[in-house]
Structures are given as C-alpha cells and as structure tokens.
Amino acid sequence: MSFTRSEENYLKAIYHLADHGVSKVSTNAIATRMRTKASSVTDMIKKLSDKNLVIYQKYQGVNLTEVGQEVAVKIIRKHRLWEVFLVEKLNFGWDEVHDIAEQLEHIESEKLVDRLDEFLEFPSHDPHGDPIPDKQGEFKPSQKVVLSDVEPGSICFCVGVIDSSSKFLRYLDKNGINLGTQLKVVSKEDFDKSMKIKTKGNTMVISYKISNNLFVIVN
Amino acid sequence: MSFTRSEENYLKAIYHLADHGVSKVSTNAIATRMRTKASSVTDMIKKLSDKNLVIYQKYQGVNLTEVGQEVAVKIIRKHRLWEVFLVEKLNFGWDEVHDIAEQLEHIESEKLVDRLDEFLEFPSHDPHGDPIPDKQGEFKPSQKVVLSDVEPGSICFCVGVIDSSSKFLRYLDKNGINLGTQLKVVSKEDFDKSMKIKTKGNTMVISYKISNNLFVIVN
C-alpha cells in the first residue's frame, strides 16, 4: 500500500494532534495545522476513512486506525532519520532541517530508510530530542525536558523552544543562547525559581519564564 | 523559480532525447520515454512553452531553451549525486539506485545539493560512469566506454549495458559478469574482434557482439 503525499501529510498531522490517540481530532484543528480550509479537510478525511486509515463520524472528528497510525509512524521515522542525516553528516543547523526533512520523508523505499538508519548507527533521537521509531515502530520516550526541570550541576544542550515568539527568540539571541548551545545549570533559586546558568563564556541568571520555555537534552 | 515534479521530468526527458540540443525532439519520442500518451505530452509542452522552458512550433517538435537546459542539468546533477550517495554511503548496488534517485532528484534545496556534493567529495562521475555537472552546470566528458574499445592490458569495471534484453542479461549473469565486476582485457583477436577477458576467478573469450554491448570504465 502506498499513499499520496497529501494523504501522508494528513495522517502525520492527525497523529501529532491526537497525542497518543486519546482524544478525537477536530476538522478545524487539522485545517489550522495544515494551513488549509476546513472543507478541504473534510474532503480528505472522507478519503482516508474510505481507505480505513481513520475512524470518522460526521461532526465528531477523527482518530487514526491502527493502520493509519503505522503509516504515520513510518513517516515520522523517515523525517527524523533524515534530520539526523542532515545535521550529523551534512552539518546543517538544527533549525534548517525541518523543511528539507518534510520533503525527504515522502521518499518511498523501505530499503533506503533501513540503510540510512544503519548508516547513522541507529540513532534513538533526532536533533530536537524527539525519539525516532525503530523499524518496528517502537520508540523510546522523548529525551527533551524543560530547562526549569533540570537539576543543578547538570550539563545540557538546547534543542527547542515552547514559545517561539520573535520577542523570546530575540531575548535568547541577545544572551548567546542558540539551539545547540551547551548550558550548565549552576543553581536554582527556590524563591522565584530563577536559575543561574553557565554557557561557554558567560554566566547569567534567567527567570522561570525563560527556563520554562526552553527545551533541553541533559547529557 | 520552482517547477512541478512533472515539469521537471519532462525537461529531463527532453534534455536526454535532444542529445546536445542539436535535433528537435518529437512529441512521440517524449511520450515513449515517459510512458505516457502523445496528447498528454502536447498539453505539457504548451505549458513549458508558456514558461519559456522550451521552444515549440506545432507539429515541429521541441527544444529546450537556455533556461530549460539549466533546469534539466540541475536535476541531472541531483540525480547523479544521490546515486553516488546511495552506492558509496549506503552500499546499494549500482542497479538498485535509479528509482530512488528518481525520487530524490526532486527534493528542493540548493544548499542540500551543495552540501551533499561536498560530503561526497565532489565526485565527477556517477556509478554508471556518467558525468556529474558541477554547481555551475559544467561537466566533464563521460568516462564510459564500450568494452570492445578497451585496449589489451587495461583493467576496467562494468557500469552498464546497451542492449538490456533479458537474454543478454542472463548471458552476462551466467558468465559471472555483473555491474561492478572488474575485468582485465587480456587480448583482442583481430579477425573476429573477439576478446579474451579475465574476471576474478575466470578467464573467458567473448564475442564482439558481447563486448560491444557492455559499458565499462577504465581504471
């Protein structure tokens, strides 16, 4: 079985929105995520439903079927493996790889994916700290944690943000924090949860509002 | 400027059929190569002509414009670089890579192509011995020669066939000649142009009909 690029993108979007398949995903939520119109989503949902990739009841939203989930996981596997390739082998910055991986994830060849996996030495996580499903579709938990949860003494590196407003990004930039930046958590202040951190050349204090908006991976 | 996958495939097909832009390419020739119908070709040709990628006169065939040629060469560059990647880095057989490269060649990212080129150490030829255009679109001549033209004493390896009939392929297989196989030309017989060649474990005599149908690269 093989699917169109569009079908794959919808399955992936639904997978991400469904968050462990618990709640039903609304038409509007899909439309927003895919930057398309609700009516287009309804069209596609019907097609996916006919192909038994989603369970759909009019006006009640959708959920992926087992098969739909498998397809989605395969695409995510490909996406994340290609991201590792781009960062590790081609020296891309972590923030440059998403759009390219978005294209590469649709290349069809099971052999290619498995060979790539092997070539990259079976990475368990992508450059954003998100887990990479193995050939069987199993994945380890995410390694990403919020900086505010990191214990003093730990060394970690920055892999993403929650609030991606340009205000926040500018703040980070000004303070020499980029994605990939190594940080050492020096101490935490109980009173206001502010945190003293050390980067390569700098030691600084950041508020909880900051530390709670930064994703890191602890080494 | 960016083009659809289909447009890119047509440009590539026309490029290959035009053979140095000399002769005009017929609608039927394109249709055959692309396994589609002449009427579909006419449709697309009109679109390409509107975009100034081909020069087209009704019933008179097409030729690529400068721009069309540049686009085609970029796709060929991508195709061949990915083929090198698949063979050199992911250990694919030379004969397995075409379909995958056919997909990868449409990935859009100039930076990706250039990084890949660098990663592969700027290869000048792909696994079939065909030249890889550089960033400027220039390419070296092909390294591929017909086995019958190789001088005695030379060592070469097999990179392709002219006649790809299953009869011929089965003959090669039976005699332990695969793509990638190393050959040493021991001697040539003037009379019937037959050739004595040496493979890893074997020495054999092959007729001109065979040697003239095998592409090799001389080491």
Place this chain on the structure above:
DNA sequence: AATAATATTTAGGCATACCTAAAAATATTT
C-alpha cells in the same frame, strides 16, 4: 500528385486536492 500511413493536436473527460459560499449540525449564551 494523389492516396495511405503516421504523427500530432484538439476536444472533452476524469481524479486529486484545493477553494468559496451556503447549508446544516453542534456548542455556547442569554
């Protein structure tokens, strides 16, 4: 040069994947 054969184009359709606008269902207010 006229006729036959072949190549190419036109005309009209189909599926995909979008869209807008209107209708219908569901959710929220009052």
Place this chain on the structure above:
DNA sequence: AAATATTTTTAGGTATGCCTAAATATTATT
C-alpha cells in the same frame, strides 16, 4: 429553552496532469 455563535459539511468551481477518441497536419508510398 430559545437565540446566537461556531464548527463542520455540502455543493459547486478551479488547476494540474493524465486519459480516449476524433480531427488535422505531416510524411511516406504508389
């Protein structure tokens, strides 16, 4: 519970890229 607002679906339309069948142009044959 009725009115209003929001969400979702339906209906009908568009562009792409393909198709078949028919018409037309070109090329080959006699």
